[in-house]
Amino acid sequence: MPPKPGAPLPNTALIPHTPSTRRLLSRLTKDLLLELVLSSWLDPAKTETYQPNFAPVEDEDDDDDEDDDEEGGRGIEKAREAYEAMKRRAVKGKEVVERVVEREWRDGLNLLQIAELDYSYLLSHPATHKWTASTLHPLNRPTPHTPPPTPRFHAPTFTSALAATLRPLVSTHTFLTRHPTLPLHLLRLQLHPHPPTPPLALPPPKRIFWLAFPTAAPGYVYHNIPAGGGDGLRDVVRESVAAAVSREHGRFELRASAMCARTLEALCFYRGGGGGEGGMVGVWSVYAEGVEGGPLDVLGAKRGVEVVQGEKGGEEEKRRRVAEGRFGGGARVGDGRGLESVEFVVEDVFPGDGEEGEEEEWRPSVGVKLEGAHVFAGVRSLVEAGVVFDGVKMPGWMTGEGGVSFGMVRDGVLVKRRK
Known part of the structure; x- marks a missing residue:
């Protein structure tokens, strides 16, 4: 039938x-x-x-x-x-x-075999997709006596609700599993036209989506659903994900954050959810190690080292320790957590020429874009080599501690994120 x-x-x-x-x-x-x-x-x-x-x-x-x-x-x-x-x-x-x-x-192959082939390829080629870290933002306004609702992900319930939400438009096939090394629930969603007419055909890649739900960060959803492009069905899928998580008195919408990466390992490291320092990266990574004390005390105890000024070996060791303090345990070549592109717009006040009566400030927009196989690992290498970047004066958003891959910097502080 x-x-x-x-x-x-x-x-x-x-x-x-x-x-x-x-x-x-x-x-x-x-x-x-x-x-x-x-x-x-x-x-x-x-x-x-x-x-x-x-x-x-x-x-x-x-x-x-x-x-x-x-x-x-x-x-x-x-x-x-x-x-x-x-x-x-x-x-x-x-x-x-x-x-x-x-x-x-x-x-022929059945739908489960198709999904398992795709899943095996995803594990063996983790940089196959471009992943976006999105948040489930509550639509219900909290009151002084009512905290904001917390999204709860129950895999079978979510899968059934998602299929029911999309049912008027498409026929769906879902494949649900656990990531073997990361604390993530993985859901593969494959969309077919309805009514499904035999024989079925494999849909194009733009009709196959992956969703990842961190077990330790219920407010996040990692996915490979592109934004924009004039594809209305993709927008429907994003809305359906939020609707499937929502419940009575707890409605959510899916909002993209300022973090995109080629691997799930990178998203888990920079955004939390396991597989790294729990979203505490850069100088804050010392707290993920279970240490106590203030930031300056911790850095002095964990990252400080006595060097002999003026000696070559001492200067090299000093730069290495500075890089360790600024980047923590991340940003290392071959760690599987690389970001291939980061982009920021810097809007700082440009120094005036000293003319009297000049009150209007000038804030030019300066774009900073870094690209490479592992951007922050490259920055760390340059800090250790003493080339281009000064590890002491370098802003935090250049070390990855902001947990974003694009955004806006104003007066040296990451104040706004934008796509």
């Missing part, structure tokens, strides 16, 4: 093979694809979910037909042996893909 128009699509709904599905398979390495096939798709307890086809292939040799067992010659044990042999032999990933497409899953 076909699903109702707009109703959630089941995991077992098939998508016939196309160049797009083959591309999903080919993106994974041979080892990753074999691990997925052997650990999940050919699990004897999950054959009803992944629906492998063990019937003989029409163009197989007669010799193969003689060895067929009563399930069609390629029962689950024989199929597992074949993939295990590929794992041991020096075969190319293309051969694994061809076997998947031409044998066990020649009828």
Whole structure:
């Protein structure tokens, strides 16, 4: 029985093979694809979910037909042996893909398999998407006796509410899991036209979204839903996310913050939610280490070092310690938390020429944009080398402690954020 128009699509709904599905398979390495096939798709307890086809292939040799067992010659044990042999032999990933497409899953891949392929690629290529850290802002005005509502994320409830909110417009398929290394709930949302007409087709990338909910920061939602662009459906998805979290007497809206990154590790580090110093970065990172005392006392005890002035080794060590104090445990090459671009608009008062009667101040807008594989790691390296940046006088927004990747600086202080 076909699903109702707009109703959630089941995991077992098939998508016939196309160049797009083959591309999903080919993106994974041979080892990753074999691990997925052997650990999940050919699990004897999950054959009803992944629906492998063990019937003989029409163009197989007669010799193969003689060895067929009563399930069609390629029962689950024989199929597992074949993939295990590929794992041991020096075969190319293309051969694994061809076997998947031409044998066990020649009828197509179901929606759960499509989602798992995408999820495996996300874990092996964490910089695949551009992530935005958004906040769930309460719409209910708090009273002196009523605190503002706190968003509560319950994965099954949210998934059902999101599908129900989008149901009048599209048919949805959701894939919910936990990130293996970060304290995040991950939700993959795939949108199909309604009513869904068989055979289903894999939607374009702009109709597939990822949402991440930090378990330790319930007010944040990390997502890869682009803003603007004239795509009304994306706006509907953002509004539906907030509506799915809302409840009676506690309504929310999704507001983008001034932080974008290429990896979830970077967002968790700079915005909180685990995977780093809990959003306390730069000079504030000492508090994430569980120390006590005032900022100056802490810095003196944790970051201070005696150096011999005038000696080369002493100056190098001094710069290294200054960089450690300004950047803390972050901003290191290869730490997986890099921001590829940061941009600020500086509006400071420009010194006047001293003419009498001059009262109007001049605040020119000066754009500062830094780009690279890991911007703050590059700034830290320059501080340690004593080139360009003075680690002592450098403003905090240049070290990442503001937790933003773009914003406005006025009189040396990050006072306003803008897109």
